[in-house]
Amino acid sequence: MSVIYSLIDLLLPFEWTEFSYMKNALLAVLLITPLFGLVGVMIVNNKMSFFSDALGHSALTGIAIGVLMGVDNYLVSMMGFSLLFALCISAVMDSETSSSDTIIGVFSSTGLALGIVLLSASGGFAKYSGYLIGDILTVQPEEIRMLALILAAVVLLWGFFFNKLMLVSLNTDLAASKGIRVRLVEKFFVILVAVIVTVSIKWVGVLIINSLLVLPAASARNLAKSMRSYHFTAIGISLFSGVSGLIISYYAGTAAGGTIVLVAAVIFFITYFLNQARAKS
Amino acid sequence: MILHNVSLDVHHGEILALIGRNGAGKTTLLKALLGRIPYTGSVVFSNAQGEKIEKPRIGYVPQNLVFDRSTPVTVGDLLCANMGGFPVWLGHKKEQISRAERLLAQVGGGPSLLKKRIGSLSGGELQRVLLVFALEPKPDLLLLDEPVSAVDRRGIGAFYDLVTSMRAEHQMPIILVSHDLNHVEKYATRAALLDGTIVVSGTVNEVMKTPEVREAFGLKLTGGVRK
Numbered sequence: 001m002s003v004i005y006s007l008i009d010l011l012l013p014f015e016w017t018e019f020s021y022m023k024n025a026l027l028a029v030l031l032i033t034p035l036f037g038l039v040g041v042m043i044v045n046n047k048m049s050f051f052s053d054a055l056g057h058s059a060l061t062g063i064a065i066g067v068l069m070g071v072d073n074y075l076v077s078m079m080g081f082s083l084l085f086a087l088c089i090s091a092v093m094d095s096e097t098s099s100s101d102t103i104i105g106v107f108s109s110t111g112l113a114l115g116i117v118l119l120s121a122s123g124g125f126a127k128y129s130g131y132l133i134g135d136i137l138t139v140q141p142e143e144i145r146m147l148a149l150i151l152a153a154v155v156l157l158w159g160f161f162f163n164k165l166m167l168v169s170l171n172t173d174l175a176a177s178k179g180i181r182v183r184l185v186e187k188f189f190v191i192l193v194a195v196i197v198t199v200s201i202k203w204v205g206v207l208i209i210n211s212l213l214v215l216p217a218a219s220a221r222n223l224a225k226s227m228r229s230y231h232f233t234a235i236g237i238s239l240f241s242g243v244s245g246l247i248i249s250y251y252a253g254t255a256a257g258g259t260i261v262l263v264a265a266v267i268f269f270i271t272y273f274l275n276q277a278r279a280k281s
Numbered sequence: 282m283i284l285h286n287v288s289l290d291v292h293h294g295e296i297l298a299l300i301g302r303n304g305a306g307k308t309t310l311l312k313a314l315l316g317r318i319p320y321t322g323s324v325v326f327s328n329a330q331g332e333k334i335e336k337p338r339i340g341y342v343p344q345n346l347v348f349d350r351s352t353p354v355t356v357g358d359l360l361c362a363n364m365g366g367f368p369v370w371l372g373h374k375k376e377q378i379s380r381a382e383r384l385l386a387q388v389g390g391g392p393s394l395l396k397k398r399i400g401s402l403s404g405g406e407l408q409r410v411l412l413v414f415a416l417e418p419k420p421d422l423l424l425l426d427e428p429v430s431a432v433d434r435r436g437i438g439a440f441y442d443l444v445t446s447m448r449a450e451h452q453m454p455i456i457l458v459s460h461d462l463n464h465v466e467k468y469a470t471r472a473a474l475l476d477g478t479i480v481v482s483g484t485v486n487e488v489m490k491t492p493e494v495r496e497a498f499g500l501k502l503t504g505g506v507r508k
Binding site for chain 1: 349357362363424
């Protein structure tokens with residue numbers, strides 16, 4: 001890590017990079033934002049933004065279960081509950097007994113309420129309420145290494161499975177006609193989103209994680225002319241929002257996560273109006 | 282719609298028309314063949330030499346593709362995603378583009394179509410692109426579900442001429458679901474009337490003359506001419 005820190009000092013000789021926690025936060029942003037940009041494109045394409053929001057809410061319940069069970073590493077309990085939660089939502093949606101937004105709404109509110117009740121019963125709500133807004137400035141070097149591995153794994157998976165994901169997202173019958181196992185691909189994506197949301201929640205926060213997943217991709221969709229431009233624009237917007245939001249938050253003394261989301265929101269509205277103008281011309 | 286006792290043979294090089302009233306189970310049968318609906322019994326595929334095919338390739342052109350029209354998926358993305366492992370989010374390989382251009386040319390589409398978003402295509406353009414998608418790689422069975430319902434009159438003839446030439450060239454078995462008996466008479470080689478089960482089947486001429494078809498479609502026969 002010392003080599004990377006020296007590189008940051010060399011390339012970015014600014015006040016805000018003098019602190020090691022800011023260097024770590026910058027590295028985390030450089031890893032998390034492309035990850036979110038990449039996965040966000042399919043979340044937006046599949047109209048799954050409520051789903052990823054619900055997964056974020058479920059993280060609180062995962063922590064509460066970890067606290068009650070005396071688990072040292074809450075990531076384990078969060079991951080376990082999040083995967084179970086995601087697969088349950090997916091299974092109920094497959095049964096097509098209610099509309100998907102209703103099912104997700106029910107699971108989302110139930111997950112959040114259960115987390116609050118369990119944490120308050122164990123007397124630990126105040127201690128863990130920090131997970132609601134997250135704090136990217138607390139990220140540690142070993143966690144940055146883990147994020148780098150996750151990003152590499154997701155890029156690799158995206159390389160192998162993206163074409164199938166895209167065809168399933170477009171039309172399930174069409175995908176099935178090509179021998180694609182639609183349910184398996186859908187479950188794969190659901191699990192991938194659950195894993196990414198869970199590992200990032202500590203730094204990004206329950207309340208804003210979904211914004212970071214959805215806003216860059218939604219902005220890119222306003223501009224994209226193909227899947228390639230959709231991806232690279234989403235990753236670019238995500239990176240720009242992350243880095244500029246981090247720098248602004250340092251100088252403005254604001255929460256990093258919220259500032260990053262605000263930058264992403266401004267970009268979304270700019271692209272929205274650009275798209276409107278393009279449609280009229 | 283639940284189907285019972287459906288027993289059908291579709292031979293290589295023939296177009297079998299599935300006809301029937303709304304809700305007779307035509308689309309349900311196609312979805313079962315696609316593996317989207319559970320069924321009991323068996324579907325056996327064999328090649329032109331009579332050898333059994335375990336995992337048949339199925340080409341499918343849906344009646345009206347339901348998709349988000351604002352999606353940034355282009356025709357090139359769709360066709361290249363179907364051609365191999367290179368992920369379309371990284372772009373398209375030159376050989377994929379060349380192949381897609383050749384395939385589109387077969388259906389009268391120019392190279393410029395590749396860069397168009399599929400949501401911006403006309404009904405006729407979309408069906409031709411879907412036909413190209415269905416035919417790559419060459420399927421063991423081609424399913425056409427009301428394939429020209431969103432196509433203008435001029436495009437309908439062009440679409441069926443293309444299907445007929447593909448049948449002649451590749452000798453592939455084709456199942457065509459159509460409401461339009463004129464299309465069935467003109468392009469199909471055999472027909473089957475479906476109404477929860479196969480009511481009648483045979484050559485198109487035989488099936489069209491049956492009272493069951495006349496009743497299902499409210500037709501009258503006068504001197505052998507359908508009115």
